[in-house]
Amino acid sequence: MNITASQVKELRDATNVSMMDCKRALQESEGDMEKAVKLLRERGMAVAAKKADRVAKNGKISAKVSDDGKTGVMIEVNCETDFVTRNAIFQNFVAKLTDKAMDVENPAEAFKAEITAKIAEIGENILLRKSEKFVAENGAVASYIHMGGTCGVLVEFGLEKAETAATEGFKELGLDICLHVAAANPKALDRSGIPANLVENEKALFAKQVEGKPEHIIEGILKGKLNKFYSQICLLEQGFVKEDKISITKLLESKGKELGDTVTIKRYTRWMLGEE
Numbered sequence: 001m002n003i004t005a006s007q008v009k010e011l012r013d014a015t016n017v018s019m020m021d022c023k024r025a026l027q028e029s030e031g032d033m034e035k036a037v038k039l040l041r042e043r044g045m046a047v048a049a050k051k052a053d054r055v056a057k058n059g060k061i062s063a064k065v066s067d068d069g070k071t072g073v074m075i076e077v078n079c080e081t082d083f084v085t086r087n088a089i090f091q092n093f094v095a096k097l098t099d100k101a102m103d104v105e106n107p108a109e110a111f112k113a114e115i116t117a118k119i120a121e122i123g124e125n126i127l128l129r130k131s132e133k134f135v136a137e138n139g140a141v142a143s144y145i146h147m148g149g150t151c152g153v154l155v156e157f158g159l160e161k162a163e164t165a166a167t168e169g170f171k172e173l174g175l176d177i178c179l180h181v182a183a184a185n186p187k188a189l190d191r192s193g194i195p196a197n198l199v200e201n202e203k204a205l206f207a208k209q210v211e212g213k214p215e216h217i218i219e220g221i222l223k224g225k226l227n228k229f230y231s232q233i234c235l236l237e238q239g240f241v242k243e244d245k246i247s248i249t250k251l252l253e254s255k256g257k258e259l260g261d262t263v264t265i266k267r268y269t270r271w272m273l274g275e276e
Contacts, residue, residue, distance in 0.1 A: 001030050015040050016089075016121045041113070044120035057274035058085045059129075060149030062098040065141050069165040072141030073101040074154045076129040076271060084124050085149075093118055094149075097128070107131040132269050139266065140165035142174030146182050150273045153178040158264035173255045173263065176242065181270050186235035189265060194233065202229050235265065 003026045011022040011033060017040050025043075029035035059078035065071070077094045084090050097111055104110040108128050119126050132154055134141045139158040146152070155178055157170075164170050188194050206225040210218050231237040236249045246254070248265075256263040 001027060003027055003031060007031065007033070011036055011040075015117065017044075017117075018121075040120065041117065044116045058082050059126075059273060060085060060091070060094045061145060061152035061271055061273055062094045062149060063143035063145055063152055063154060064098045064102060065143050066102065069140035069142075070136050071102060072134045072136075072143050072154050072156070073098065073132065074143060074152050074269065074271070075101050075107060075131045076152070076273065077126065078129045078274065079122070079126050080124040084122055087122070090118075090122065090126075101131060101133070105133075129274075130271060134267070136266075139264075140170070140174065142171075142178050144175060144178030144182055151182050152271045153181045153268065155181065155268040156266045158266050159261055161261045164259050164261040164263075167259060169255065169259050170261075170263070173251075173259075176240075176251075177248070177265065180238070180241045180248065181235065181268055183241045184235075184238050185270060186238055186268075187233040188235070189267065190234050190236050191230055194230070199226075202226065235268065 003023055007026055008019055008022045011017075011026060012019055014033075015022065015037060017025075021040065021043075022036070025036040025039045026033075029039060057078055058081055059076065061074065061076045063072065063074040075094070075098055077090075077097060079085055079090060093114075097107065097114070100111070101107045108131065111128055115126055115128060134154055134156045136156050136158075138160075139156060142155050142157065144153045155174065157174065157177075159165060159170075203222070203226065206222050209225070210221050213221065231239070231247070236247070238248055240246050240248055240251050243251075252263045252265070
């Protein structure tokens with residue numbers, strides 16, 4: 001059957017698959033566009049299965065916050081090589097998935113067909129490694145992506161006044177907190193989030209460090225060491241990266257007074273590209 005260039009172009013535009021593959025699919029389907037699309041999708045799945053065991057730790061972390069600041073999403077899409085990571089097709093694909101992630105509950109399931117098609121188009125294994133969505137009922141969400149997508153942060157803030165989220169002062173604070181999380185890499189929001197076994201291990205280490213000290217000062221030394229330990233790994237106790245003499249808690253209190261509101265951090269997440 002004679003397949004025209006316009007038919008091939010139409011199928012190419014619909015699927016983003018190579019011109020040669022489009023022509024073959026049209027020939028096999030005897031010019032039936034719907035059947036040709038199905039053939040290409042089936043082959044895309046075969047490509048995906050064949051490449052599924054390849055390591056995909058390049059790629060990009062991407063985030064988006066809704067215009068009203070109430071909803072934020074972050075996804076990590078991996079590919080095999082840095083070459084594909086920097087490719088405009090891959091970059092645009094990640095941006096498209098990020099936009100769509102705002103409206104779905106399970107991106108990994110919802111985007112299966114699109115990812116399969118993109119694998120067939122690009123020729124590398126691609127996977128949606130992680131996704132996270134924060135919805136703030138009484139507050140707002142902020143995000144930050146570092147170094148073109150190698151590190152991503154999502155933070156949910158609590159606010160007492162809905163109008164605070166739209167102020168420039170709060171937006172600046174939200175970005176500063178996200179930047180801090182990216183740089184300081186806290187292990188938990190506060191002390192309650194630190195595993196008990198980690199705390200016990202630190203206490204045992206500190207106890208050895210004060211062996212031989214007078215009994216009446218040991219308790220004070222141990223308390224001081226434990227407080228310092230917490231201040232290094234708990235977000236709310238860490239010194240702000242831009243001014244380390246003020247803790248994140250004090251920063252929130254200070255900025256809250258300026259904004260005429262009470263600002264709290266409810267939760268956060270921080271990812272590094274390819275991290276388990």
